[in-house]
Amino acid sequence: MFLPEDCVSTILSLTSPQDACRSSLVSSTFNSAAESDVVWERFLPSDYQELLLRLVNDNPLKHPTKKELFFHLCNPVLIDGGRKSFKIERASGKKSYLLSARELSITWSDEPMYWSWKHMTDSRFAEGVELITISWLEIHGKIRTQSLSKNTAYSAYLVMNISNRAYGLDMAPFETSVKVGNRVSYGTACVCRHDEMKQQNVDSDQTMKAKVFPGNEPIPSERNCGWTEIKLGEFFTGEEDEEVNISLMETKGYHLKAGLVIEGIEVRPKD
Template sequence: MGVGVSGLSAADSQFETGLNDVPEGCISSIYMFLDPPEICKLARLNRAFRRASLADFVWETKLPSNHRYLVKKVLGQTPDSLCKKETFARLCRPNRFDGGTKEVWLDKQRGKLCLSVSAKALKITGIDDRRYWNHIPTEESRFETVAYLQQIWWFEVVGELEFEFPPGSYSLFFRLHLGKPSRRFGRQMCNVDQVHGWNIKPVRFQLSTSTGQEVSSECYLYDSGKWIYYHVGDFVVTDDSNSPVKIKFSMMQIDCTHTKGGLCVDSVFICPSEFRQMSFD
C-alpha cells in the first residue's frame, strides 16, 4: 500500500506547474488590464513575466493617442526608434521643450498628459522694468525661477500655447504665491511686507481655444505664504482633433485706482480635469 501511494505521488509531481509555466501570451493579455506600476511589480517575479512585460502591444494601450507627436516634439526622436515601454518610461519623466520654458510629462499611474508653462514663457506687462518685476531663483518652482512683482498699477499676464493634446477634458491653472519666498539658515521663509492690493478688486482670468471655446472667471487672491493653483477654466479636445490646439490664457487686474504687489508668478499648469481634486504639490 505504501509503495502504491509513493508511486502515485511521484507521478503527480511530474505534472506540477508554477508561474514559470504560464505562457507569455497569457501574461501579456493580463498586463493589458493592469496599470503600469502593477506591470512593473509583476515583471520582477520571473523571466516569463519580465519578457511578457516588454511586449509593445501591452504598452501601446498605456500610451496616449498622441505619443508619436510627443516623441518627435518633446524627445526629439523618431517614434519607431524606441520600443513602447521605453517610450512610456521616458515620457513619464519631466521633459522640457521650447528652450526649457515648457515641461510635459505623463502620469505614471494612468498615462495621462500634464503640461506646465514657466513664467519666462508668458508676456508680463512691465517685466523688463526692475522697478516692478524681478526674476528670482527658488527651489519651490519646477523651473527654478519665478517672476516676482514688487508693485505695479496695471497687472497683466498673457500666454499662448499650441500643442497636440489627446482627446479629453483639461483644466488650466495659474500657480501663484503671495509673498516673496527665500531661504535662511536652510529654512524656507516668506516675506509678505510688499503684499497689498489683491483684496480690493478681484483678478480676472480668461481662457480661449482655437476651437471656439471661451471661459472667464474672477477671484480674489488669498492665503499669503502658500502656493495656490487658481483655476482659470476647462477646455475639451474631441476625438476628431488630429492637429495641435492653440490656447490663449491670461490674468489681469487693471483697475488703476490702486497699486498691487508682493506676488510670485510661477507657471501655468494644464492637466486632465479628473485631476482637479488632487494635491499638486
Template sequence: MGQCALGFKANTKLGEIGFQASGKLGESNTETGLKVADADTKTPLKLADTDPKTGFKVADADPKTGLFAESRIEHLVSFKYEDIIKAADTPIDRSSKDKLFAQLHSGVYLNQKKQKYWIDKESGLNCFMLFSKGLSINWVDDERYWAWRLIEDPEEGRLEMAELLKVSWLEVNGSLDPALLSPKTMYEIVYILKLNEEAYGWESPVTLKTRFIDGEEIRKLSLLPSFREKWIEVHVGDGEPDIKMRKSSLDNKPRGQWIELVAGEFYTNPAIMKHICFSLCGYEGGKWKSGLLMKGVVFRPKKHE
C-alpha cells in the first residue's frame, strides 16, 4: 500500500552512439565501409556533424539525394532497443530493417501489456508508457474503491484501465530505470487520465511528486506501511530538494476527454544510477473522490519551446 513500483532494468550500460567517416575523397573508410562523398577540395568535409535536435553525431547526407549513407535511426538507438524488446509480448518482425523500425516507431507492448516502448520517429529517442497495470495504485484491488475496465482505446486497442469508484486517499505510484531511456536527454513524466461527467470531489488540487531513489531503497520502502510519510519535500545541503513537488487542479479540467498532467521533468545523466520515482496524490481535505479513469504515465522527450 502506497508503494513505489519498481520498473525493469536493462543489463547494458548507457553510451553515446554515433559514427564518423573519414578518409580521402572517393575512397571507402576501412572501419565503416562508407564511401566518402566528393566535395570541394578547398572545403573540409564535415563527416561527423552533430544533430542540433538530438546532440548525436550522424553521417552527412548525400548532397544530391539528401539521404544518409546508413540508417540514422539505427545508429541512434541500436545500443538500446535489443535489450528492451526482449520483454515484448509479440514476436518482432526482423525480416528487414524497414519492418523492424516501423514496428519500433509504432510501439511494442511489454510484460503482458503493462508497458509500451517506442522510438520517437522525429528524434530517434526512446519513449515509454506505463499503463495502469504497470503502476502501484492504493486500494486498486478492493472492488469498493476501484474497478478494472476493459476499454477500447483508439491508440492502444483493448486496454485494461483502472477506474476510481470512490476514495478519500488517492495515491498512484510508479518508477522507471532511466537507463532504459536515451542518455543526455531532458524527459518529462506525464499522467494520462480522464474524468467522467459525474466526477466529484476534485475541489482540492492533486500533488505530483518526483524523486531519484536507489533500487534497493525502493524495495525496502515498499514494505513500510508509513511509506507515504516519506513523500515530503526534503532539502539536502544547499542543492535542489530531494523530492520535487507540484500541484495541479483537476476541478477545472474538461470532462469526458483525455487530459495530461505533467508530474515533473529530469535529465538522463548516465552517471546517476538511480530509479526515477513518481507519484500522484490527492488527500487534502479528506474529501471523497470519484470518476477518474487512469490510462497510465508517459516518459517522453521534452519538446523545445
C-alpha cells in the first residue's frame, strides 16, 4: 500500500533538508514529494518573509519555488543596508549571521590615528577596518537570540586578517567573552598563529611569551573566503529572547599593537 504524495510531503517536512534530498532517490513519488513547497517552507526559517524584506539588491521572485529559495539562502546574502550577512545551513536549515565591522562597537574606531576604514576587495561588505596603532583594544558585537535558531548550540568567531605591517599582536593572549542574558563565559585567544609571530626583540620577548602563552588558546584558522577566523566562545539559544554580547579585548598590557584587519563577527551553529 502506497501513501498519497501529500502525506509523503508532510512526513518529509518533519525531517531535515539533508534527509529530504536523500529520500528523493527512493521513488518517483518520493522525488515529487521532496520538491513540494510544503516540505521546503518548513525548512525555511519561520521569519523568512521578514528576512526577505531586509535583503540588499535581491528579488525573491527570482526563486519561484521554496526549494530554490532555500538553496539560494544557503549562500550569504546582505541584509540591513549591507551591514550584516545572513545564510542558512544547507544540512539543517539553521541560521547564521556575520556582523560587519560597521555593526560592531570598536573602541576609538572613529579616530583615524587609531583605525583606518577602507574598501577591501576580498570582503562581502563595502568596507572593513584596520588597526593603525593602539594600546587599548576592545571589540564588541551583539545579536538577539530571536534572530537565531531556537534551542541551538552556536559558536562565535572574529573574522579577521593580519596585515604585513602588524606588530604587538603576539605579546599576550586576548581576552574573550560571550554573555547571554546574565550568563557569561570567559576565555583567551591568540589573534595570530605562532608561526606568524614577529621576531622583533626576540631575546626580550621569548621569555615573556613562554609565560603568558600556556599553549592551549584558540588560534586563527583559514576560511574558504580568504579570511581567517578566531573562536571567541559558544552559547545556547533557548526559547526566550535574550541579548548575546560577544567581545575580544586586550587592555592590560598597555603596549602598542597594529595590523589587525577586521571584517566582522560571525555567529553560526556549532559544528
